[in-house]
Amino acid sequence: MTPGLAARLAGQKHIATPRRETPFHPRLKELSETNDWYTWAGCKAPHSIFDTELEYFCIRSQAALFDISPMMKYRITGPDAERYLNRLTLRDVRKLAVGRVQYTAWCDDHGHVLDDGTLFRLDADDFRLCCQERHLPWLLDSAIGFSVTVEEETEVIAGLALQGPTSFSILQAAGFAGVDALKPFQLARFPHEDAEVTISRTGFTGDLGYELFVPVGKALSLWDRLWTAGRLHGLKAIGYDALNRARIEAGFIVANADFVTAEGALRTDRGRMPDEIGLDWLVDTEKPFFNGRDAILRARERRTLKHILVGLEIEGNIPAEHAIVYHRGKREVGLVTAAIWSPLAKRNIAIASLERPFGERIADDLCVEIYAMRELQYRKLMKRAKIVPRPFVRLDRRTFTPPGRF
């Protein structure tokens, strides 16, 4: 073998493992009882670790550790970083103080949402943008005319979500002094071995919780540090299915599950404006120009918005996932994009996308058509549905500072 070829082959090792393992995989693999994996952005990620039902209750009653390393992470730095992000995203980045986190979204020229995500202001000119889908080309093209550097750091930064009522106590037990001062959407850096871990009081569960970011080389030692501290606080590793239940209760949406992203959509009518997926509150019409501004304002002015995202409460206890929503039992007016029976709310809840004016001016007499498979026979159920505000579950401990100790 020629040396050139050997070098090339060595540089292509990733081909052998098309499904990448995250930095935490060694720990997850050991803990996994169900051996139930799926692919998240090219990474091997757990659907469940031992039991989805019990994992869900870890989030709500103890503490849960969830590997968020496959999430896309972009680092934006430079003197124009704030201006760049202000043009890119819907909210006013000038109002995002150093050490704070913003939930935000960004659109293409037509006002269709490309993704939603969280924007971390690490320093005056230093930001991290986390999201579901890949956006490097868009972010780089957005840099035309700005003095910024955009780098993808998905594979060099590992992420963990530590969520649940005892999460704060675990961080304290793990020795992260000063974490008690963190308010929701606030971040701080803490020493971890000879490196730094960024801890933010954020999450995707609607519960008390934190997200931790660390260089991949320190991933396992961070996991172990939390694991040891969490032993007496009921800390368990969880998979996505449990997290998904918690996020539905919290009323959060997931890109390409509750809406199709502008770049993912193949059909021209599938793009969604912020107002059509419940993100109208992110659009800051007073801030300077941003991508999609004209299209969004025009759609509002001309009332051409076609869809609306609503929370539904459905009678019975059978989750209405992907059920069709009807008005007066006859007219199709939308689709349920996510649904569970909520253990915490004790209600059958759903997130649905409706066609305006249904869900907007006409909100009564809705029902959903659930096909329940019962031993190879569908039972068609027409269940009444009522539009209710999101989140379906509101927990005081999510925002209480300092958080309660256990």
Add this chain to the structure above:
Amino acid sequence: MTSFDVIIIGGGHNGLTAATLLGKSGRKVLLLEAAGNVGGALHGYEFHPGFRAGGLAHIVNRLDPDVAKLIGLQAELPEILPTVALSETGMPAVLRGAYGERTDGVTAAEAVRFSELREKLLFQAGILKRFLKRRPPEIGAVTAGDMAAFASAGWNMIRRGREEGRDFLRMLLMNVADVADEYLTDDRLKGLIAFDATLGIHLGPRSPTSLLGLHYRLTGEAGGAAGAQFMPRGGVSALAAAFEKAAVSAGVTIRTGTSVTRILADRGETKGIALASGEEISAPVVVSAIHPQMTFLTLVDAAELSTGFLRAVKNIRSKGNVARLDLALERVPEFSGVLPEDHRGRLVIARSIDHVENAFNPAKYGEFSEDPVMEITVPSLADPSLAPAGAATLSALVQFAPYQLGEGWEAGKPRFQKVVLDVLERHAPGIGKFVLGSSLMTPADIEACYHMSGGHWHHGELQTDQLLVNRPVNAACRYSTPLKGLYLASAGSHPGGGISGLPGFLAAQSILAGERR
């Protein structure tokens, strides 16, 4: 401080046309030009003591009649100049009248064939022309007027029989070489139309769609004759003066030597402009009659434009292909076999389709040909003031000179100039001895002198993907741009380059009509 209704950036002929039309309609117009003179590509320069070039454009073949009327050009028919297809070995072929109404120097049978081709192409160009003088339709909001234009084009296409309609659709995206081979046998004529189809465009005669360049050329007219070319009395500089005079008498305030550094905007709306001096002038409407890429990539704050739009603008293909050679000659040149009076026309060196294709090939790889093709005029014959008495100037537009030369133009320029002079020597033996001075402008020089990105005359390749609703980019194809109050009016907009005045004319019309949003 005087306030203006409209600020126009760029005093090229399109900027002047837009300014004149807006001024005549009663708008208070301020026109800002970075150079010391208005006129843009019509403005000349001294390239050797006592010798001047009339302008970057050296012949006029598509000045729109309404624009001509607007600037008060005399209604009298200008003298239509011939095109001479030079031959290295034999006699030239000469197209007389409007693009060869009559041909000299070819066999009677070839003359008939050429006239058939000419009639076909002019007919087809006539259909295309209907779309050149109106704003491109807005996709998704096509108006009754647009539909009427389509219908009338369609009617005119089949009026002469279905065969003609089929032929139009067959030929529309063909390459010029196949069409030339289909109709003609004479290499000089084939070489000539191959040259005319590709001049100023990065295509060879065998590249798909290259016929469209010839169609575009033939949509031009002079004195009502389609395809005709002429030299204004007093040369192209005189035309620049006419444009300027018209603007001034329309009440336009012109400030030359005034560089705009910024188009001011807030939340997607134009507020005015800022000058290099720091002065700011506000106006609700700003018309940019300079290259679209310069407009959006250097004058407008990226934060006021959306990502997709800027990405599209950045991807406009605008790398020039043509170099301009000016020669100061001791006496009027004599090209072999060309009648003395025909030297006032346009002389083309393109021996055959292969000659043009071979000249194009190296350009694909960032090199120039050792045997380039070119068109030549002797500007001092129309405007004796360009050269001292008895002496002459020669202007050659040479294809293909890549904007980004692999070896770099600093090294390549003297070599290229020698190559061009060698070619000239073969067609005008002894010309080298009379050269007193010379100047070669590569696309890079043209970019620097005339502020055209890539040194591209058309302010962006004139190819199918950058025409009509995609010129310069879809979101700005109707002269208005995503930045409210900012309009485009340069050759980069529909219908394209050449001294037509149409982009400026249509931009002004569309401002006056009010944007239907």
